Amino acid sequence: MTHSKKNQLQKSLGLSFNIAVLIGGTIGVGILRTPGAIAAMLDNYWLIISCWFCGGIYILIGANSYAELATMLPKAGGSYNYIKRAFGDYAGFLSGWYDYICNAIPPAFYCIVISEYVIILFPSLENHATTIALSFLITFLLIHIGGIKNGSVIQQVTSVIKVICFTALIVSCFIYSGVKIAPIEKDTSIFQIGLLFGFFKSLQLIIGTYDGWYSVCFFAEEDRNPSQNIPKSLFSGAILVILIYVLLNMAFFHVLPVSELANSNLAAADVAKVIFGKNGAIIVTVIAIFSLISILNAFMMIPTRILYGLSRDGFFIEKGTKINKGGTPIVALLVSSLFSFVLICIGSFEVLFSFGTFMSVIVWGLAYCSLIKLRKKEPNLPRPYRSIWYPWLTYLAIATTLGLLLGFVYSDLKNFIIIAITTLLSYPLFLFLNRKKKA
Known part of the structure; x- marks a missing residue:
């Protein structure tokens, strides 16, 4: 399939966008x-903190593999190319x-959750939740029709505001001294089967909150210097997210004990x-809305890049490769x-969201396997x-991902069968x- 120059993505993104989108x-x-x-x-302070830290180590190991894959094949759509x-x-x-579905479901989810938080601030809007959600979707659609620069600016601004909000919350918690921290009791049941199960179940939840750490790879084709920018942004962005998550948990437990x-x-x-x-509650609601606007903006762009790549390879309609003057894959954006x-x-659509979690883990595992295969094949x-x-960290990423997948199968066999x-x-x-493609 041949494509004219007008259907090529613009190389207009850099390091600051990459970190912001991550x-x-x-x-x-x-x-x-x-x-x-x-x-x-878990009911144990140090076990909880270590669990969040373990989730962070997992995404850093993943970033190590994705940095090689994305700089080796800097193409729109990320994982499926490798x-x-x-x-x-x-x-x-x-x-x-799989990757498209698990990235195309979140925008609707985020629009609905934003509407719920807006209603918390303005209870009189209670009967207009769907209208508010659709208004956010249409607003962001119009923004992205205007071009990649609009999306890039909004991503950078909202991500900076998000980091400031979370940093302020963390500092406020540590400054607060109204509650004395209860002494941390040594829990002798750490190695009991029930607690080990709780640890792995918690790890699944935590990795869900870390999901999105590889976002920069979807935009590799639009990066002015992917060879340098992608590894830098993957590692620096991931470390920043880990710090925020671990410190926020420590800050929460500084104010209220685990039992509370x-x-x-x-x-x-x-x-x-x-x-x-x-x-x-109002302050947290405002922080939540800013967080959701930033993540919604990112997920308005991500699935369109996957659909553009699939269209280019003949796995979707050829018109899916159409790029407008602003550099947006316009048909892919409209379809998504x-x-x-x-x-x-x-x-x-909770069932679809469960599918998305399964699919995401499967794609990660296949991407790690592709790194090993391509080292031998090419x-x-x-x-x-x-x-x-290499290859030990990649093998560790594969083993951990397989463990996660088995955990999901165990806890949700019905969705796995589907x-x-x-x-x-x-x-x-x-x-x-x-x-059809060969015809």
């Missing part, structure tokens, strides 16, 4: 909500659509009420936004960044598209 695409409301659930499962190159067209087709935060639906709000009084529009109108490919401690059946049914569709 932070913006990762830090959402998960970090404000999950500490309560994790405190209930998997396709290593394992062939069908693996690329399957992983590409256990099972809290919005741990940040409970902590903020102690520090700021009744206005605490229509999908989000439908999901918002349906209003209930040793002479230019590799501006070479994964450190995904397995969908995978089998996808092959005839792939053959049909392949025949």
Whole structure:
């Protein structure tokens, strides 16, 4: 399939956008909500902090592999390009659509959650949740129709505001001294089976809040200097996110003990009420809205790049490669936004979100495997960044991802069976598209 120059993405992005999209695409409301659930499962301060730290180490190990893959094949769409190159067209087709689905569902989810937080601030809007959600979607659609520069500026501004908000919350918690910290009791049950299960269950939740750490790879084709910018942004952005997550948990437990935060639906709000009084919940709600706007902006761009790449490779309609004057894959953006529009109108897509988590982990595992395969299959490919401690860290990433996948299968067998059946049914569709592409 040939493409004219007008259907090529513009090389207009740099390091500051990359770091902003990694932070913006990762830090959402998960970090404000999950500490309560994790405190209930582990009930041990040091175990909780180490669990968040372990999640961070996992994404750093992943960043080490993705830095090599993305600089070796700096193409729009990220993971599926590496998997396709290593394992062939069908693996690329399957992983590409898996990756698209798990990145196309979040915009609708974020629009709905933003509307819920807006209603907390303005209760009189209670009956207009769907309208508010659709308004946010349409607003961001119009922004991105205007071009990649609009999206880039908004991503950088909202990500900076997000980091300032979280830093202010962390500092406020550590300055606060109204509650004496209860002595940390030594828990002799750390090695009990129940607690070990809780640790791995918590790790799954934590890795969910870290999801988005590889966002920069989707934009590799639009980077002015991917060889240098992608590794720098992957590592610096990931380290910044880890610091915010670990310090925020330490800050929360500085204000309230583990037992107080256990099972809290919005741990940040409970902590903020102690520090700021009744206005605490409003402050956390405002932080949540800024976090969600930043992550929504990122996820308006990510699925369009995957769909553009799939279209270019003949796995979607050829018009999916159309680029407008502003450098936006316009057809891919409109298709993805229509999908989000439908999901918002349906209003209930938790099952799809569960699919997305499964698919995301599968794609990560295949991407790590593709690094090993391509080292053997194409040793002479230019590799501006070479994964450190190869292959041991890559093997560790594969083993950890496999463990996560087994954990998901154990806790949600029904969705796994549906995904397995969908995978089998996808092959005839792939053959049909392949025949059409060759015709």
